[in-house]
Amino acid sequence: MNIEKHTEAIKACRFCFMCRHLSGIGNVTFRESDTPRVRALLLDQVMSNPALLANADTLETLYNSDLSAACRYHCVKHFDENGLLLAAREDVVKAGLAPADVCQVAAEYLARPAAPAISGKGDVLYFIDYNTAAVPAIATAFGKIMKKAGVSYRSAEKGCPGKALKVLGYANEAQKAAREFAAAVNAANVKTIVVSNPAAYDALVHDFPEMGIKLKGKVMHTSEYLLSLKLACRKKAGALYYLESDFLKNYHPDYEFPGKLLSHLGAKRLTFGTNNEESYTCGEGALVLQQLRPVLVKKLACYIEARADHPEKDLLVTASPYTRKQLSTHTKLKVVTLEELTASLI
Amino acid sequence: MLIERKSYLFEMIRNELADAVGAEFVNCADSDKMGHSIDYYWIPELWHDRGKETKKPDFVVHPGSAEEVSKVLKIANQYQIPVTTWGGGSGSQGGALPVYGGIILDTKRMNKVLQIDEQSLSVTCETGIIARHLEWEVNKAGYSTMHLPASIACATIGGFLAHRGTGVLSTKWGKIEDMVMSLEVVTPTGEIIQTLPVPRHASGPDLTMLFLGSEGTLGVITKVTLKIHPQPEARKFRAFIFEDMHTAMSAGADLMRSRLRPCAVRLYDEEETSHHVKRVLGLDRKGAYLVFGFDGQEKIVDLEMEYALQIMSRYKAEDLGSKGGELWWENKYKFFYPGYMFHLPQAFGTLDTVADFAHIEKVYQAMKDVVKTNFPQARFIGHFSHWYEWGCMLYARFIFEGEHVPADAEEAVALYNRVWDLAIRAAIANGGVINEHHGVGLKLGRLMKELYGDGFKVLEGIKKTLDPNNIMNPGKMGFKGV
Ligand SMILES: Cc1cc2nc3c(=O)[nH]c(=O)nc-3n(C[C@H](O)[C@H](O)[C@H](O)COP(=O)(O)OP(=O)(O)OC[C@H]3O[C@@H](n4cnc5c(N)ncnc54)[C@H](O)[C@@H]3O)c2cc1C
Ligand code: SF4
Numbered sequence: 001m002n003i004e005k006h007t008e009a010i011k012a013c014r015f016c017f018m019c020r021h022l023s024g025i026g027n028v029t030f031r032e033s034d035t036p037r038v039r040a041l042l043l044d045q046v047m048s049n050p051a052l053l054a055n056a057d058t059l060e061t062l063y064n065s066d067l068s069a070a071c072r073y074h075c076v077k078h079f080d081e082n083g084l085l086l087a088a089r090e091d092v093v094k095a096g097l098a099p100a101d102v103c104q105v106a107a108e109y110l111a112r113p114a115a116p117a118i119s120g121k122g123d124v125l126y127f128i129d130y131n132t133a134a135v136p137a138i139a140t141a142f143g144k145i146m147k148k149a150g151v152s153y154r155s156a157e158k159g160c161p162g163k164a165l166k167v168l169g170y171a172n173e174a175q176k177a178a179r180e181f182a183a184a185v186n187a188a189n190v191k192t193i194v195v196s197n198p199a200a201y202d203a204l205v206h207d208f209p210e211m212g213i214k215l216k217g218k219v220m221h222t223s224e225y226l227l228s229l230k231l232a233c234r235k236k237a238g239a240l241y242y243l244e245s246d247f248l249k250n251y252h253p254d255y256e257f258p259g260k261l262l263s264h265l266g267a268k269r270l271t272f273g274t275n276n277e278e279s280y281t282c283g284e285g286a287l288v289l290q291q292l293r294p295v296l297v298k299k300l301a302c303y304i305e306a307r308a309d310h311p312e313k314d315l316l317v318t319a320s321p322y323t324r325k326q327l328s329t330h331t332k333l334k335v336v337t338l339e340e341l342t343a344s345l346i
Numbered sequence: 347m348l349i350e351r352k353s354y355l356f357e358m359i360r361n362e363l364a365d366a367v368g369a370e371f372v373n374c375a376d377s378d379k380m381g382h383s384i385d386y387y388w389i390p391e392l393w394h395d396r397g398k399e400t401k402k403p404d405f406v407v408h409p410g411s412a413e414e415v416s417k418v419l420k421i422a423n424q425y426q427i428p429v430t431t432w433g434g435g436s437g438s439q440g441g442a443l444p445v446y447g448g449i450i451l452d453t454k455r456m457n458k459v460l461q462i463d464e465q466s467l468s469v470t471c472e473t474g475i476i477a478r479h480l481e482w483e484v485n486k487a488g489y490s491t492m493h494l495p496a497s498i499a500c501a502t503i504g505g506f507l508a509h510r511g512t513g514v515l516s517t518k519w520g521k522i523e524d525m526v527m528s529l530e531v532v533t534p535t536g537e538i539i540q541t542l543p544v545p546r547h548a549s550g551p552d553l554t555m556l557f558l559g560s561e562g563t564l565g566v567i568t569k570v571t572l573k574i575h576p577q578p579e580a581r582k583f584r585a586f587i588f589e590d591m592h593t594a595m596s597a598g599a600d601l602m603r604s605r606l607r608p609c610a611v612r613l614y615d616e617e618e619t620s621h622h623v624k625r626v627l628g629l630d631r632k633g634a635y636l637v638f639g640f641d642g643q644e645k646i647v648d649l650e651m652e653y654a655l656q657i658m659s660r661y662k663a664e665d666l667g668s669k670g671g672e673l674w675w676e677n678k679y680k681f682f683y684p685g686y687m688f689h690l691p692q693a694f695g696t697l698d699t700v701a702d703f704a705h706i707e708k709v710y711q712a713m714k715d716v717v718k719t720n721f722p723q724a725r726f727i728g729h730f731s732h733w734y735e736w737g738c739m740l741y742a743r744f745i746f747e748g749e750h751v752p753a754d755a756e757e758a759v760a761l762y763n764r765v766w767d768l769a770i771r772a773a774i775a776n777g778g779v780i781n782e783h784h785g786v787g788l789k790l791g792r793l794m795k796e797l798y799g800d801g802f803k804v805l806e807g808i809k810k811t812l813d814p815n816n817i818m819n820p821g822k823m824g825f826k827g828v
Contacts, residue, residue, distance in 0.1 A: 012684035015384070015391050017436045017500030021478045030408045030454040030474075031373065032381030032435065041384065041394065042377055048397055057375040077685035274482035 001050060002087035002094075003043050010047065012079040013040035019071035019081075024279045025064050028299040033061045036071050036081035043088055053092060059099050062088050063292060066300065067167065067285030069250035074277060082285070089169030102168055105291045109164045114177035115184035116159025122152035124225075125190040125217065130158060131287075132196045132321040135328075141343035142196065142222065148346050149229045154188060163203040167287045175211050182208065186216045193217045194225045196339060197321050198247035199287050206251065221248065223257035223319060223338050227264055233345045236266030243272060243304075243335075245319040246285040258319050261338060265345055272316070273307035280304045281318075282326035290326060301330035308333060317341050356404070359425060363407050363449070366417035371408040371455065378406045382432055382450045387440035387789060388695060389759055395690050396755040403430065403444035408455040412568040415451065416536040419566070422449055422817045423535060428828055429817050431562035433502030434476060437509060438696060439787025441561045445821055446828045453504050456568060459483045468527055470571045473504030489574040492519035492609075496682045507567050509785035510559040512739075514678055516732045517602075518609040518641070519575070521783065523558045530569035531557050534813035538568075556808070561785050562819040564812050581609065581641035582651055583671025586663040587633045591615045592707065594634040595730070597661045599703045601638060602733050604657055606650050611638040611733040612674065615710075618727040626681050627673050631664070637674045691748030693762055697769045698782045702737035705777030706730070712772040713742050720768055721761075723750040732782065739782040744769070766790065786823045794824030 003010065013036045020026060026034035033039070039061060046053045053059075062085060069082040092098055098106070116127065124146075128139050139155070146153050161181040162174035185193060193215065195201045204219045220228075242262055248255045262269060272280060282300045283289035290297045304327065308314050316335040318324050327335045336344075363372045383400035384390040390400050404427075409415045422429045428448035435442050444450050453474030460470045462484065469484055469491065477491075477498045484491055494513040495501065505511070506522045507529070519525070529541045541554040557567055588594035594613050601608060614623050619635040629635065640650040658665070680686055688694040701709045710728055717726045721744070728742035744765050752758045770780055770793055780790050780797050795802045802824065809816075809825050821827030 011689070014394075015386070015689065016684050017386065017434060017497065018679075018683050019499065020434065021476045021499040030371075030452060030457075031375075031378055032406075032432075032452070033375065033377035035381070038377060038381035041380060044394070045380075055376055057377040060375070061377040076680050076683040079684060271486075274479070274486045 001047070002090045003047060003084060006080060006084040006087050007047070009079045009081055009084045010040045010044050012077070013037055013081050013084070014044045019074045022070040022074055022277055022279070024066040024068050024070065024283065024300060025296060027278075028296065028303050029064075033057070034064055039065070039085060040081070043084065046088075053095060054097050056099075059092060059097065062092065063099065063102055064296065065286060066279060066283035066289060068246040068279035068281065068283070069285055070246070070277060070279045073250040073253065086167070086169070089167070090171045093169035093171070098169065101292055105288050106165060106168045106170050106173070108291070109160060110173060112158065112160050114160045114162070114180035116156035116181065118154055118156045118184065118188050120152070120154035122154055123191040124151060124153040125156050125185065125188055125193045126153050127156045127193060127195045127200055128158070129195070129197045129200045130160070131199065131325065133158060134325050135321050135337070138196050138321055138324070138337050138339050141337070141339040144343045145226060145229070145231065145339065145346060149231060151229070154190065156185060156188070159184065161200060161203040161208070163199050163207065164287050166207060178203070178208060178211055178213055182213045182215055190217045192225065193219045194222055195219065196222045196337065198245040198319055199284065199322065202247045202251050221255070221257060221319065223261045226338070226342050227257055227261045231342065231346050233265060235345055237262065237341060237345055238266070239268045239270055240315040240317050241270050241272040241308075242267070243280045243316055243318045243323060244276065245323070246279050246281050248319055250279070250285070258338060261342070262317070265342060267317075280307070281320055281323045284320045284322050287322070297326055298330050301326050305331040305333055359421065359427070360405065362421050363405055363418060366421060367407050367409045367414045371410070373406040373408070374404070379403055382406055382435065382444060382452070385435040385440060385442045386438045387443065387787070388693065388762065389440065390443060391690055392693070392758055393755060398755055401443065401445050401447065403450040404447050406450045406452055408452050410455045412530055412532050412538045415532040415566050415568055416538055418449065418451060419532060419534060419817070420536040423815050426815050427817065428820050430819050431504070431508070431566050433474065433505035433508070434497070434500045436497045436501040437505060437785060437787060439785045439789040441509070441785055441787030441819070441822055443788060445788060451566060453502055453566070460569070462487050462489070462574070467574050468571050469574050470569065471503060473507060473567050473570055474502050477501055477503055477506065484574055485577070488577060490577055491525065491572055492575050493522060493525060493572075496679050503570060503572075504567050507558055507570060508561050510783060512732050512783035515609045515641070517611050517734070518607050521732070523555065525572045526554060526558065527571040527573060529554050529557055529567055531565045531567050533565040534815075534818040543571075559785070561787060561823050563809060563823050563825055565818065578641035578643075580644035580647045581639060581675075582647055582668060583637060583639035583675050584651065584655070584668055585635060585637040585666040585670035585674060586658055587619075587631045587635055587666060588661065588663045589633050591634040593661055594636045594663070595707060597658055597663070598636060598638075598730065598733065598738070600657050600660075601654055602735055602738075604653065605735070606653055607640070608638045608650075608654070608733070609641045611738075612636070612729060612731055614729040615727060617725070618729050622681065622727065626686050627677055629666075629670070629673065633664075636663070637671050639671060639675065688743070688745055691751055693746040693751045693758065695744055695762065695766065696784060697742040697744065697766070697773070698739060698784055699742075699770070699773040699778035699780070700737060700739045700782040701776070701778045706737055706740060708776045709773050709778040710740055710742065712776045713740075713769045716768045716772040717744050717765065721746070721765060724765070740778070742769075767793070771796070788822055791822055791824040
C-alpha cells in the first residue's frame with residue numbers, strides 16, 4: 001500500500017494533537033475525524049487490516065480534507081500528514097473503492113483533453129487552467145498588463161496537468177495527463193511558462209519533476225512574472241488583506257513573490273483574521289473540494305467572512321483563482337486576484 | 347450503553363438528539379467514534395497500538411449552546427445514558443473517554459468569543475473554543491489571557507477549566523482557576539446556572555470553584571468570563587546551570603520567597619537537563635538547568651531581573667545569560683511535538699504533583715526512589731514547572747523503553763498502573779497530592795479516597811445531589827461507575 005511509505009507520519013500523527021487548531025475542515029465541522037490525528041489513527045488501522053479501507057466513514061473522512069498542508073507546515077518536524085492523505089486516496093482508487101462522488105468528479109476530469117489549446121505568439125506561455133478560466137477577469141487582467149508591458153504572449157487554455165486527478169487519488173491517470181500536457185507545452189517551445197493558479201504552479205514545479213517529466217521553459221507563478229516586468233504604477237495599492245495561498249505558503253514555504261509583488265504595488269498589508277497560520281482559502285489544496293463537498297466549501301467561506309474586520313468594505317487579495325471564485329460565490333467579501341489588482345494600478 | 351445500535355430505541359434516541367441539536371450535529375460515524383475513543387492517555391493509545399478494540403461512544407453530539415446542552419442532558423437522564431463531555435481530547439488522564447459508551451458531548455461548536463470588556467479587562471467566551479483561537483482573538487484586541495499551556499493548540503478552554511489547567515506563565519498570572527471571573531454551567535439534570543459575576547465575595551461558598559476541576563462529572567461548563575491583561579511591554583528571561591538540582595531548588599525557592607514576581611520559573615533535574623533539554627534546546631551541559639523570566643513594563647522587568655540576579659549571585663552557577671533563557675522561551679512548546687516527545691512503543695507518564703517548599707524535594711526523592719527501586723528498567727526525570735509563593739509543582743516522568751514494555755496489552759497496563767500507584771502514594775505520603783494540573787480522570791480515580799479520606803464523602807454527596815442518575819462522566823475522578 002502507498003500509505004506504508006508514510007508510516008513515519010502515521011506513527012507521529014496518530015496520537016498527536018498539536019496542529020488541530022489548523023484543521024480547516026475540523027474547525028467548521030467540529031468533528032474529531034477531520035484532524036490529522038484521527039485520519040492517522042484510521043490509516044494506522046488500515047495498515048494492519050487493509051479491508052478497513054472500505055469503511056464508508058473512513059472514505060468520507062479521507063476525502064473531506066482541505067489538503068491545505070497548514071498542519072504539516074506548522075509541525076515542528078513537518079510530518080507529512082498531507083502526503084499521507086494523498087497516498088491513502090491513491091490506495092483507495094487502486095483498490096477500486098473510490099466513492100461514487102469521487103468517481104463522478106474524476107470522470108469529468110478524465111473526459112477533458114489534457115493538452116491545452118495554444119494560441120498567440122511569443123516566448124511567454126500563459127496557462128489558463130479551468131480554475132483560472134472560471135474567473136474570466138483574471139485572464140483579462142493579465143492581458144491588459146501584458147499589453148501595457150508590450151510583451152506578446154501565447155495562451156494555453158484549459159488543458160489538464162493532472163493535478164485534480166492526483167488529488168482525487170488517480171495517480172496513473174494524473175501521470176498520463178501530465179505527460180500529454182507537457183508534450184503540448186514543450187511543442188510550443190517557449191522560454192517562460194506563467195500560471196495564475198498556484199495549484200497548477202505546484203503541479204508543474206513539484207509534481208512534474210517527481211514524475212520525471214521535464215518542461216522546456218521556466219515556470220513562474222504570475223506574482224513572480226509580474227514582478228519581473230518592473231511595472232510602473234499609476235497609484236499605490238494601499239491597505240489590503242492578502243490571503244495566502246496554501247500552495248504558495250504551505251507547499252512552497254520559500255515562495256516570496258506574492259509578498260514582493262504586493263510591496264512593489266505599494267500595498268500596506270494588514271493581518272487578516274487573527275493569525276497567519278490558518279488556511280483562508282476555502283480548500284484550495286483540495287482543488288476540487290467545491291465539486292466534492294460544496295457544503296463544506298460554503299462553511300469554509302463563511303468561516304473566512306466571519307474573520308474579516310469589515311466584511312463588505314475590506315479589500316482582500318488572493319493569489320488563487322479558486323479562492324477568488326469561492327469567496328465571491330459564497331460571501332459578500334470584496335476579493336480580487338493579484339492580476340486584477342496589478343491591472344487596476346498600472 | 348445497553349441499547350443496541352440496530353434497535354428502534356437507538357433510532358428514537360438519535361432522533362431526539364437530532365431534535366435537540368440538529369441532525370447534522372448528531373454523529374454516529376465509525377471514524378468519529380474512533381476519534382473519541384482515544385484521548386492523550388497512554389492506555390487507550392497502547393490498546394489501539396496492540397490492535398485491541400477501544401471503547402467507543404454510541405453518539406457524538408455537538409451542541410451549539412447551553413440550551414442545547416441542557417436538552418441533551420435531559421434526554422440522557424430520561425434514558426439514563428452516560429454522557430462524557432469532550433473538549434479537545436488532549437487530557438492525559440482518560441477523563442474524556444466514553445468508557446461506558448453512551449453520548450459524547452463534544453463542546454467545540456460552542457466556540458464564540460462573546461465580549462471583550464476593555465473596562466474590566468475580561469473576555470467572555472463559550473468554552474468549546476480552542477485556547478489558541480481564544481488567545482489569538484484576545485491578542486488582536488491588544489490583550490492576552492496569559493494562559494499559555496503547551497496544549498494551547500489543541501485543548502479547549504472548557505477542558506482547562508474542567509482540569510484546573512496551567513500555562514507556562516502561571517507563576518505570575520496564575521492557574522486557570524485564578525483567571526476565572528464567572529461561569530455558566532449546565533448541571534447534570536439540565537438546569538443552566540450562572541455563578542456569581544465576580545471571583546471575590548463573601549456571599550456564601552464559591553460555586554465557581556466547585557465546578558473548576560470537576561472534570562465533567564458535575565455538569566458541562568458552557569461559558570466563562572476570564573481576566574485578560576494588556577500585552578506586556580517586555581518579557582525577559584535568564585538561565586543558569588547549577589551543579590545539582592538541590593542547589594538550583596534553593597535558588598528558585600529564594601527567588602519565590604523574595605516576593606519578586608517572575609512570570610515563569612522552570613528547573614530541570616540533572617537527568618532531564620542532560621537528555622531532554624539537550625535534545626530540544628541543543629544545550630549540552632551537566633547539572634540542573636534553571637530558567638526564569640519577568641514580564642510587564644520594561645523598567646520594572648529590568649529592576650526585577652536585577653534583584654533576581656543578585657539572588658542567583660549567592661550561588662555557584664553558570665550564567666547562560668538572556669540567550670540561554672530566551673532559547674527556552676522560544677522552544678517551550680517544541681518539547682511536546684512528535685520527534686521530541688515520548689511515544690509508543692515507550693511507556694511513559696507524567697507524575698505531576700505539587701507540594702510546599704518544605705516537602706517538594708522529599709516528594710521528588712520519594713517518587714524517584716520508588717520508581718528506581720521497583721522498576722530498575724525505567725528512567726525517571728523531572729522538572730519543576732509552576733512555582734508559587736509557598737512551593738512548586740513537580741512534573742516528574744517515568745519512561746520505559748519499548749523493550750521493557752510487555753507485548754501483552756493487559757500486562758503492559760498492569761505494569762503501568764503499578765508505577766502510578768506506587769509513585770502517587772509515595773507523593774501523598776510525603777506531602778504531595780494526586781495531581782497539580784492534569785487532573786484525575788480515569789487514571790487516578792482509584793486514589794481519590796486515599797487522598798481525601800472522609801473528605802471524599804463530601805464530594806460524593808455533591809455528585810449524588812447534582813447528578814441523581816449518575817449520567818455525567820461515570821467512573822471518573824473516583825466516582826461510581828455505571
Ligand atoms: C501535548 C500536550 C501538552 C499539554 N500541556 C499541558 C499544559 O501545559 N497545561 C495543562 O494544564 N495541560 C496540558 N495538557 C493536558 C490537557 O491539554 C489539559 O488537561 C486540558 O485541560 C484538556 O483540555 P481538552 O479540551 O482537551 O479536554 P478533554 O481532554 O476533552 O477533556 C478533559 C476532561 O474535561 C472534561 N471537560 C472538557 N470540557 C468540559 C466542559 N466544557 N465542561 C465540563 N467538563 C469538561 C472532560 O469530560 C474530561 O473529563 C497537555 C496535553 C497535551 C496533549
Ligand atoms: S503533522 Fe505534526 S503536529 Fe500535526 S498531528 Fe502530525 S505530528 Fe502532530
